[in-house]
Amino acid sequence: MDAVDRRLIEATQGGLPLVPEPYRAVGEAIGLEGEEVERRLRRLLSEGVVRRIGLVPNHYALGYRANGMAVWDVADDKVGELGRRVGALEFVTHCYRRPRRLPNWPYNLFSMVHGKSRQEVEEKVARIATLLGSACGAHEVLYSEKILKKTGLRLGPREGE
Amino acid sequence: MSKALDSTDRAILNALQGGFPIADRPFAIAAAELGLTEPDLIARLRSLLDDGVATRFGPLFNAEAMGGALTLAAISVPEERFEEVAALVNAHPEVAHNYRRCHAFNMWFVVACERPEQVRRVLEEIERESGLPIIDLPKEEEFFLELKLTA
Numbered sequence: 001m002d003a004v005d006r007r008l009i010e011a012t013q014g015g016l017p018l019v020p021e022p023y024r025a026v027g028e029a030i031g032l033e034g035e036e037v038e039r040r041l042r043r044l045l046s047e048g049v050v051r052r053i054g055l056v057p058n059h060y061a062l063g064y065r066a067n068g069m070a071v072w073d074v075a076d077d078k079v080g081e082l083g084r085r086v087g088a089l090e091f092v093t094h095c096y097r098r099p100r101r102l103p104n105w106p107y108n109l110f111s112m113v114h115g116k117s118r119q120e121v122e123e124k125v126a127r128i129a130t131l132l133g134s135a136c137g138a139h140e141v142l143y144s145e146k147i148l149k150k151t152g153l154r155l156g157p158r159e160g161e
Numbered sequence: 162m163s164k165a166l167d168s169t170d171r172a173i174l175n176a177l178q179g180g181f182p183i184a185d186r187p188f189a190i191a192a193a194e195l196g197l198t199e200p201d202l203i204a205r206l207r208s209l210l211d212d213g214v215a216t217r218f219g220p221l222f223n224a225e226a227m228g229g230a231l232t233l234a235a236i237s238v239p240e241e242r243f244e245e246v247a248a249l250v251n252a253h254p255e256v257a258h259n260y261r262r263c264h265a266f267n268m269w270f271v272v273a274c275e276r277p278e279q280v281r282r283v284l285e286e287i288e289r290e291s292g293l294p295i296i297d298l299p300k301e302e303e304f305f306l307e308l309k310l311t312a
C-alpha cells in the first residue's frame with residue numbers, strides 16, 4: 001500500500017459518490033485518472049485491504065431488532081475446534097476467540113447472532129449451547145440497545161503531517 | 162425510519178452488500194442485473210442512505226490487511242455518565258463502531274488503526290479521559306466473518 005493508495009482510501013472511506021462514473025469522480029478529487037482508481041481498487045480488493053464494495057445495511061432498519069453478542073466460557077483445549085463449528089452455523093455472522101479478563105469477564109468465545117426478535121435470538125443461542133455442551137461453563141447474551149457510532153475504519157492524517 | 166421497504170429496495174439490499182463492479186459505469190452494470198435503469202438505481206441508493214436503511218455505500222476496509230490492527234474494548238459506564246463517555250469515546254476517529262449493550266459492561270467499541278501501536282495509545286487515552294477502566298479484547302482467532310444480512 002503506497003501513499004497514493006492511502007489518498008484513495010481517505011477519499012473513499014466515507015463512501016463512493018452516487019454518480020454514473022464514481023471512480024472517475026474520485027480520481028478527479030485526488031488527481032488520478034478513473035482507470036487508475038479502478039486498477040488500484042482491484043489490487044486493494046485482491047490484497048484484502050478492501051474487503052468488499054457495497055452497501056452497509058442497518059440491521060434495525062431491516063427488521064433485525066435483536067442483535068445479540070453471545071459470549072461463552074469454553075474449555076481452552078476445545079475452543080479452537082468448537083469455535084470453528086459455531087462459526088459454521090448459518091445464523092452466526094461473526095465468531096472469534098478473545099482473551100478472558102478475569103474476574104469480571106470470564107468469556108473467551110464471542111458469536112454474533114441477529115434476529116427479528118430476542119426470542120428468535122434466544123432460540124439460536126440455545127442451538128449454540130447444545131453444540132458446545134459440557135465444554136462450556138457460563139454464557140451470556142449481550143443485546144445491543146443503541147448504535148452510538150458506526151463509521152467504520154477511517155484513516156486520519158499521518159503523524160507528523 | 163418511516164418508509165417501508167418495497168421488493169425493489171430488498172432486491173438492491175440483497176444484491177449490493179458486496180460485489181459492486183469496478184468499471185467505468187458500475188451503476189449501469191449493477192442496475193441491468195437488477196432490471197433497473199442506472200438513474201433509478203442511483204436514486205434508490207440515495208434514498209436508502211438518506212433514510213438510514215444503509216449506513217454507507219462504498220469500499221469496506223480491513224485494518225489488518227493494511228498492516229494495522231483492531232481491537233474490541235468494553236467499559237462499564239455509570240448510567241449518569243453514559244452520554245458524556247459515549248461522546249468522548251466517539252470523538253476518537255479510530256473508534257470505528259460503538260454500541261450500547263444490555264450488561265454491566267454497557268459500552269462496546271471497536272478501535273481500528275493503521276499502525277498496531279496506535280491501538281494501545283487510543284485505549285490509554287480513553288481510559289485517561291474517562292477515568293474508567295477498559296477491558297481490551299483483541300481477537301486471538303477468527304472463526305467466521307460473513308456480514309451479509311438478508312433484507
